Amino acid sequence: MGVAIDIILLLFLLSIAFAACVTRNLFSAAMLFGIFSLISATLFVVLDAVDVAMTEAAVGTGVSTILILITLASTGYRVSPRPAGRQVLALAVSVVLGATMVYGTLDMPSLGSPDAPVHTHPIAQYYTEVSPVEMGIPNMVTPLLASYRGYDTLGETAVVFTAGIGVLALIGRRRRKDPLPIVEEFREGGANRHRVLRVISKQLIPPILLYACYVQAHGDFGPGGGFQAGVIFASGLMLFMLLFGVEHARRIIRPVVLEKLIALGLLIYGGVGLVNILQGGAFLDYRTLAHDPQHGLHYGILTIELGVGITVAAVITTIIYSFASHLRDHVMQRTLRLRQGADAAQTSPESGA
Amino acid sequence: MEFLGYINYWVFIVLMMSGFYLFLSARNLVKKIIGLNLFQTSVFIYYISTGKLRDGSVPIQTEGIESYSNPLPHVLILTAIVVGVASTALGLSLILRIKDDYGSIEEDEIDAQDVLS
Amino acid sequence: MSLLLDVLSWVLLLSGGLLSIVSAFGVLRLPELFQRMHSATILDTLGAGLVLSGLILQAGFTVISFKLFLVFLLLALTTTTAAHALAKSALADGIYPKGIDPEVVRAGLSEGLPGRQRIATDRARERVAPPASPQEDPPPQPSEEGGPPWA
Numbered sequence: 125m126g127v128a129i130d131i132i133l134l135l136f137l138l139s140i141a142f143a144a145c146v147t148r149n150l151f152s153a154a155m156l157f158g159i160f161s162l163i164s165a166t167l168f169v170v171l172d173a174v175d176v177a178m179t180e181a182a183v184g185t186g187v188s189t190i191l192i193l194i195t196l197a198s199t200g201y202r203v204s205p206r207p208a209g210r211q212v213l214a215l216a217v218s219v220v221l222g223a224t225m226v227y228g229t230l231d232m233p234s235l236g237s238p239d240a241p242v243h244t245h246p247i248a249q250y251y252t253e254v255s256p257v258e259m260g261i262p263n264m265v266t267p268l269l270a271s272y273r274g275y276d277t278l279g280e281t282a283v284v285f286t287a288g289i290g291v292l293a294l295i296g297r298r299r300r301k302d303p304l305p306i307v308e309e310f311r312e313g314g315a316n317r318h319r320v321l322r323v324i325s326k327q328l329i330p331p332i333l334l335y336a337c338y339v340q341a342h343g344d345f346g347p348g349g350g351f352q353a354g355v356i357f358a359s360g361l362m363l364f365m366l367l368f369g370v371e372h373a374r375r376i377i378r379p380v381v382l383e384k385l386i387a388l389g390l391l392i393y394g395g396v397g398l399v400n401i402l403q404g405g406a407f408l409d410y411r412t413l414a415h416d417p418q419h420g421l422h423y424g425i426l427t428i429e430l431g432v433g434i435t436v437a438a439v440i441t442t443i444i445y446s447f448a449s450h451l452r453d454h455v456m457q458r459t460l461r462l463r464q465g466a467d468a469a470q471t472s473p474e475s476g477a
Numbered sequence: 478m479e480f481l482g483y484i485n486y487w488v489f490i491v492l493m494m495s496g497f498y499l500f501l502s503a504r505n506l507v508k509k510i511i512g513l514n515l516f517q518t519s520v521f522i523y524y525i526s527t528g529k530l531r532d533g534s535v536p537i538q539t540e541g542i543e544s545y546s547n548p549l550p551h552v553l554i555l556t557a558i559v560v561g562v563a564s565t566a567l568g569l570s571l572i573l574r575i576k577d578d579y580g581s582i583e584e585d586e587i588d589a590q591d592v593l594s
Numbered sequence: 595m596s597l598l599l600d601v602l603s604w605v606l607l608l609s610g611g612l613l614s615i616v617s618a619f620g621v622l623r624l625p626e627l628f629q630r631m632h633s634a635t636i637l638d639t640l641g642a643g644l645v646l647s648g649l650i651l652q653a654g655f656t657v658i659s660f661k662l663f664l665v666f667l668l669l670a671l672t673t674t675t676a677a678h679a680l681a682k683s684a685l686a687d688g689i690y691p692k693g694i695d696p697e698v699v700r701a702g703l704s705e706g707l708p709g710r711q712r713i714a715t716d717r718a719r720e721r722v723a724p725p726a727s728p729q730e731d732p733p734p735q736p737s738e739e740g741g742p743p744w745a
Contacts, residue, residue: 234482
């Protein structure tokens with residue numbers, strides 16, 4: 125049964141990747157990528173990675189696809205024809221590289237084989253057998269992420285932080301001296317043409333945000349944690365923005381607050397480490413946080429997961445706000461230009477054209 | 478069953494290479510980003526598959542289950558996905574700025590403008 | 595009793611699966627947007643609903659069946675809304691069902707709708723019948739099926 129599901133999912137993935145390669149329409153390529161992510165999230169469940177599946181479903185299908193679509197809305201869907209020579213060259217390079225990798229797999233253990241080095245190495249046994257006892261946390265992914273590999277996760281959170289700052293620097297709000305005049309038609313924004321869509325989808329936003337909080341708090345016992353909760357929270361806010369327009373969303377959660385939150389999450393993470401040092405332990409050694417070392421571990425993991433969640437949610441929301449505001453400015457400028465052009469043509473028809 | 482494991486790897490490699498092909502052959506910058514994302518997601522799938530243990534279970538301690546899949550690849554990829562979307566956003570915002578300045582996101586047209594100026 | 599439940603749940607599961615196959619076939623084969631949407635929506639609501647109720651019968655009176663019911667609720671809400679939005683966008687873009695007089699659809703669309711919607715329908719009307727100007731060629735004649743050529 126598992127094999128059948130596996131084969132069907134792989135066939136889906138192959139046909140989607142093929143379609144994405146041959147399509148000439150950027151819109152369908154973006155949608156195909158979203159479907160690809162959704163199917164791969166299903167494959168992650170088959171491969172026992174439920175935490176990863178949750179993140180991929182929220183990120184790949186929700187956030188990435190929407191970001192690509194927003195970009196396409198201001199750059200256009202046009203693709204110029206490609207010269208055949210370059211395609212042949214690209215195909216040749218990909219085939220040669222792929223064949224080399226296939227040759228490499230021949231020396232690898234088969235998928236899921238129990239005597240693969242991944243499973244026979246002592247650290248694997250440590251993670252699956254000792255860690256639940258030592259930590260008292262049933263979900264092995266959470267302590268591995270937050271405690272055993274705490275430095276690594278701190279680094280990854282810093283990368284997310286940096287990417288958020290980078291997007292803000294590139295297309296973030298610019299404080300204009302002369303703000304753009306508002307085109308009345310686009311004042312409200314969002315899906316204001318679709319009343320049914322608005323009313324129904326609005327009901328879904330509170331459950332999504334609540335679910336994100338549950339995932340954040342429940343990471344010790346079930347699949348969940350800061351990264352998953354952060355992206356789910358951000359996709360809830362993204363749904364709100366899509367329905368009611370970015371201006372409305374920015375009035376509810378202000379960009380200034382988000383900018384503070386981006387830094388706050390990382391500060392919480394690093395602050396826990398500093399507290400550990402002050403209490404006489406090593407950096408990010410949570411056992412010093414309470415009298416009972418295991419309680420200390422629990423406190424430490426919960427706190428840094430909170431920090432990760434805050435940073436991830438704030439960064440992704442900031443990114444989406446920046447993209448949507450950029451698109452809004454773009455649309456308004458274009459409309460204004462068109463109107464000015466039309467007015468000029470009306471007032472002076474002899475000099476027009 | 479052994480053979481099927483290899484088929485899985487080969488499919489992952491074909492997926493990776495289709496993303497790579499899209500990245501190499503496309504002249505449109507957004508299409509390049511889509512190709513990179515396909516490539517990235519396929520690498521994720523491959524990486525997760527190495528942690529899978531046959532007859533293993535989800536790595537959450539449960540009564541009556543003895544063998545669990547290795548949680549280490551899960552942790553690495555979990556963070557990589559979020560970092561991946563953040564860097565995709567960075568790439569897309571660069572594309573938006575290129576569009577603002579050059580008026581095009583086709584490689585050839587941008588090159589032509591660079592030669593002229 | 596348990597045999598009866600088993601039989602009933604399998605009947606539901608199999609009919610749901612069959613319906614899904616039929617509607618997937620319909621999405622591939624039907625000629626026009628609205629017919630394909632009809633087929634896809636059947637898959638989303640009735641197909642998934644039957645499979646889920648079969649699974650609920652299998653799971654019995656537990657937390658799992660409550661979760662399955664929540665999944666059903668979510669699907670019922672979201673897929674129908676998505677279908678509505680898709681159809682509306684198609685109409686606003688000037689794609690009309692075959693065999694239906696576009697004027698009827700437009701009359702229904704522009705009745706009692708606030709500003710932005712009326713703009714959209716006006717735009718659609720322009721696409722169907724571009725404002726006649728004496729220099730240009732006459733607007734394209736509808737094809738033999740009665741629908742506009744691009745539908």
